[in-house]
Amino acid sequence: MPSKDSCIVRHFRHYRSLSEHDQQLVEALEKSPLDVTAGAQLWEERDPANDFLTLSEGWAYSYRQLEDGSRQILEVYLPGDVIGLREYAFHQRLTGVRMIEDGVVCRFPHDRLDDIFRQSPNLTAILFAMASRQQVLLTERLVNLSRRSARQKLAHFIMEMYERLAKTAGRQQDHALRLPLSQEMLADVLGLSPVHVSRTFTALDEEGLIHRSRHRLLLPDPAALADAGQFDKRYLADSLFAAHR
Numbered sequence: 001m002p003s004k005d006s007c008i009v010r011h012f013r014h015y016r017s018l019s020e021h022d023q024q025l026v027e028a029l030e031k032s033p034l035d036v037t038a039g040a041q042l043w044e045e046r047d048p049a050n051d052f053l054t055l056s057e058g059w060a061y062s063y064r065q066l067e068d069g070s071r072q073i074l075e076v077y078l079p080g081d082v083i084g085l086r087e088y089a090f091h092q093r094l095t096g097v098r099m100i101e102d103g104v105v106c107r108f109p110h111d112r113l114d115d116i117f118r119q120s121p122n123l124t125a126i127l128f129a130m131a132s133r134q135q136v137l138l139t140e141r142l143v144n145l146s147r148r149s150a151r152q153k154l155a156h157f158i159m160e161m162y163e164r165l166a167k168t169a170g171r172q173q174d175h176a177l178r179l180p181l182s183q184e185m186l187a188d189v190l191g192l193s194p195v196h197v198s199r200t201f202t203a204l205d206e207e208g209l210i211h212r213s214r215h216r217l218l219l220p221d222p223a224a225l226a227d228a229g230q231f232d233k234r235y236l237a238d239s240l241f242a243a244h245r
Helices: 007-013 020-030 110-119 121-147 150-169 183-190 194-206 222-228
Strands: 034-036 041-043 051-057 060-065 071-077 096-099 103-109 176-178 211-213 216-218
Touching: 007 020, 007 051, 020 051, 020 103, 020 110, 020 121, 051 110, 060 183, 071 121, 071 183, 103 110, 110 121, 121 150, 121 183, 150 176, 150 183, 150 194, 150 222, 183 194, 194 211
Parallel strands: none
Antiparallel strands: 034 103, 041 096, 051 103, 060 071, 060 096, 176 216, 211 216
């Protein structure tokens, strides 16, 4: 996969610049791409944790299935994300992972990461930063689930996706984003019912904070939506190493 088209390389560069050798090591993580369809199970909870995934195209999510049959979606993965970093020290998968839409993934074994640790301190630092970022996202998700109203939860989640996409795809001039999650998925992310999600979308639309057409959202005033969701984007900072340069 040519580096100019590699969202994985672009994602790594958000943290630090890459040498030619670093870039070659990152590009190696995108060998043997595999086309996957919407709803495909990438792995299940308690499967052997022997490898990682790079998400080259499409969206995915991790989740826990509860005893009563309900589901909690924990993370939403975007193109460029590395999936499975937190399971590096575990023998079994801690969560299941499914595709939200059609996409492309690349599997690479844990020992490939060991090679990176030996050959590139710079990439090692970036991977630790990625793992830290994923932990911060989960922390913010916990606050969103437990301490915010339905209106705040949905507004915050939309702004988080908007800002994350801006870092990988660039800011859209029309203040729009594509959100390919069903209402059921959004309910499982936010700890709400699908009906409550629908009503909250309607309320935000009536306030003029969003306009929705299927999976496309227009944000007339992103700052106002951020205020509605008590959204502070500092936890999505471009570079975690700016202070050390």
